[in-house]
Amino acid sequence: MSHKFSPALRSADLSDFIAPSQNCIVSLKGLKPKTEKAENEYMIKPIGKSPPPEVVKVSLKDCLACSGCITSAETVMLEKQSLEEFISHINSEEAVIVSVSPQSRASLAAYFDLSPAQVFRKLTAFFKSLGVRAVYDTSCSRDISLVESCYEFISRYKKHHSAGDGENVSKLPMISSACPGWICYAEKTLGSFILPYICSVKSPQQVMGTVIKHHISKKLGYTPDKIFHVTVMPCYDKKLEAARDDFVFSVDHGEENDADDDGSAMKIPEVDIVLTSGEVLDLIQSKSIDFKALVDVPLDRLLTNVDDKGLFYGVSGGSGGYAETIFRYAAKNLFNRDIEGPLQFRIIRNSDFQEVVLEVDGKVVLKFALCYGFRNLRNVVQKISKGKSEYDFLEIMACPSGCLNGGGQIKPVAGQSANNLIQQLGNVYMQDVLIASPFDNAIVKNIYAEWLGQPGSEKSRMYMHTQYHPIVKSIASELHNW
Incomplete structure (x- = not known):
C-alpha cells in the first residue's frame, strides 16, 4: 500500500518500514501503553516471515507527529479511513x-x-440511495482557497519588494499548500527553513470541511458534532491531511453528551473520512449496480459549482489552477495587466516543470512555475535553500503530472498505459465545465457576506488559514532508520 502514497511522502525516512528487529519509537518513548486504545488507532505490523508476537499500536496522528516512519502499506491499516467506517x-x-x-x-x-x-449526478443518486444527506463539489471550496491565496500573494509580494534586507522581509517564492504529500515532506525532511515560504491557506478539502462544520451546518439545522463529513479525493495523502491536529476544533455546548470523558470540549475534525476515487469505485462495484443506468437526480447546489442551466463552472488546471489564477490576479492588481486567453506556460526541464512570466516595459515582473513530481521538487527546494530561486510563486504537487495522477485514482484498464490514462483524464477534466473566475462565484460571495466578511480578514485568517510545524528528528528515530 505504500506505493499509493505520493513520492514525497515515500521519500527518505518517510518511506522507511519497521523491520523485524525494530520497534516503533512511539512505543519506545512510552507514549502508548499496551492497554491504551487511542482514537483513530492503527496497527503497524513488522514486515518479515517471522513477525514478533506483539503488534505496536499507534494512531495516525502519532505517525504525523513522529520523525520515524509513515511506513509501507503492508504495515499501516488506516482503519478509520475505510469504506467500512463510512458505511457504519x-x-x-x-x-x-x-x-x-x-x-x-x-x-x-x-x-x-x-x-x-x-x-x-449519478454519484449523487448513488450516495443518496445509501442514506447520504448531501453531495457537494469541492470546486466551490477550491475557489475560496484560490481567493485567499490571491490575497496572500499580493500581500507577500508588496512586503517583499518594499521592505529592506532583514528577517522581516516577506518570503518569496510563495509555495502552494494544497498538496499534503509536499507539506508532510516539508515538515519532516526540510524543516523550518522552507515553512515560511508555504502559503498559509488551507487546501480545498479542509476549506470544505471548515465551511460545512462551522457555517453550513447551521443552515442544515445540525450541530457540528452531528455531521459526518466525507471527502472523495484522488490522493491517499489526503487521509493523512484530514488527521492533522490543526484541522480539529473544539465544541462545548454545555451539554453532557458534548464533552469528552474527562469533561473537556469535544474534538471535532473538519473532515471525518477520506475515500479515494478507487475506493468509491470499489463501493459501487460491491453493490452490484449498473452505475451508468442510475437515474440522474437534482444536485445539491448549496456548495456545488453549477449554474441555473445545470452547467458546472470553475478554474482550469488539473491540480487546482493555483499558478494560473494567482498569476492573472497579480498581473491585474499589481501591474494593471488583463491577460486574455490561456497562459503561455513554457516547458523547462520536462513537462512537469513549466514556467510563465509577465514582462512590463521589457522587464520580467512576475515569474511563476508549475513543479510536479519529487525530482523537480527537490531541485527547486535546493535553489530556495541557497537563495537562488528566481520565482515569485511555485505550484508544487508531489505526484508526477499533478493531482490527476494521484495514487488514489482509478488504475488503467487492461491494455491501457498509465500515460494514455493521464492524457485521457486531462481531456475529460474540463469537459462541459465553464471556465470562471473564483471571484465571480456567487456561492463564494455569499459565504463571505454571511460569515467571513472580506478575503484576508481576521475571520478569514482564523478559519481559512493554518500553520506548519517542523518535526525534529529524535535520536531514537535516527538510530532506528540507520
Whole structure:
C-alpha cells in the first residue's frame, strides 16, 4: 500500500518500514501503553516471515507527529479511513455529507465513459440511495482557497519588494499548500527553513470541511458534532491531511453528551473520512449496480459549482489552477495587466516543470512555475535553500503530472498505459465545465457576506488559514532508520 502514497511522502525516512528487529519509537518513548486504545488507532505490523508476537499500536496522528516512519502499506491499516467506517456512519444518527473533488469526478468519468457532469449526478443518486444527506463539489471550496491565496500573494509580494534586507522581509517564492504529500515532506525532511515560504491557506478539502462544520451546518439545522463529513479525493495523502491536529476544533455546548470523558470540549475534525476515487469505485462495484443506468437526480447546489442551466463552472488546471489564477490576479492588481486567453506556460526541464512570466516595459515582473513530481521538487527546494530561486510563486504537487495522477485514482484498464490514462483524464477534466473566475462565484460571495466578511480578514485568517510545524528528528528515530 505504500506505493499509493505520493513520492514525497515515500521519500527518505518517510518511506522507511519497521523491520523485524525494530520497534516503533512511539512505543519506545512510552507514549502508548499496551492497554491504551487511542482514537483513530492503527496497527503497524513488522514486515518479515517471522513477525514478533506483539503488534505496536499507534494512531495516525502519532505517525504525523513522529520523525520515524509513515511506513509501507503492508504495515499501516488506516482503519478509520475505510469504506467500512463510512458505511457504519451512514447507518447512524449523524447526517453524512460527501464532498467530491473534480479530479475524482474525472477519474470516474474516464472509467465509466461518461461526462463529469453525468458522473456527478449519478454519484449523487448513488450516495443518496445509501442514506447520504448531501453531495457537494469541492470546486466551490477550491475557489475560496484560490481567493485567499490571491490575497496572500499580493500581500507577500508588496512586503517583499518594499521592505529592506532583514528577517522581516516577506518570503518569496510563495509555495502552494494544497498538496499534503509536499507539506508532510516539508515538515519532516526540510524543516523550518522552507515553512515560511508555504502559503498559509488551507487546501480545498479542509476549506470544505471548515465551511460545512462551522457555517453550513447551521443552515442544515445540525450541530457540528452531528455531521459526518466525507471527502472523495484522488490522493491517499489526503487521509493523512484530514488527521492533522490543526484541522480539529473544539465544541462545548454545555451539554453532557458534548464533552469528552474527562469533561473537556469535544474534538471535532473538519473532515471525518477520506475515500479515494478507487475506493468509491470499489463501493459501487460491491453493490452490484449498473452505475451508468442510475437515474440522474437534482444536485445539491448549496456548495456545488453549477449554474441555473445545470452547467458546472470553475478554474482550469488539473491540480487546482493555483499558478494560473494567482498569476492573472497579480498581473491585474499589481501591474494593471488583463491577460486574455490561456497562459503561455513554457516547458523547462520536462513537462512537469513549466514556467510563465509577465514582462512590463521589457522587464520580467512576475515569474511563476508549475513543479510536479519529487525530482523537480527537490531541485527547486535546493535553489530556495541557497537563495537562488528566481520565482515569485511555485505550484508544487508531489505526484508526477499533478493531482490527476494521484495514487488514489482509478488504475488503467487492461491494455491501457498509465500515460494514455493521464492524457485521457486531462481531456475529460474540463469537459462541459465553464471556465470562471473564483471571484465571480456567487456561492463564494455569499459565504463571505454571511460569515467571513472580506478575503484576508481576521475571520478569514482564523478559519481559512493554518500553520506548519517542523518535526525534529529524535535520536531514537535516527538510530532506528540507520
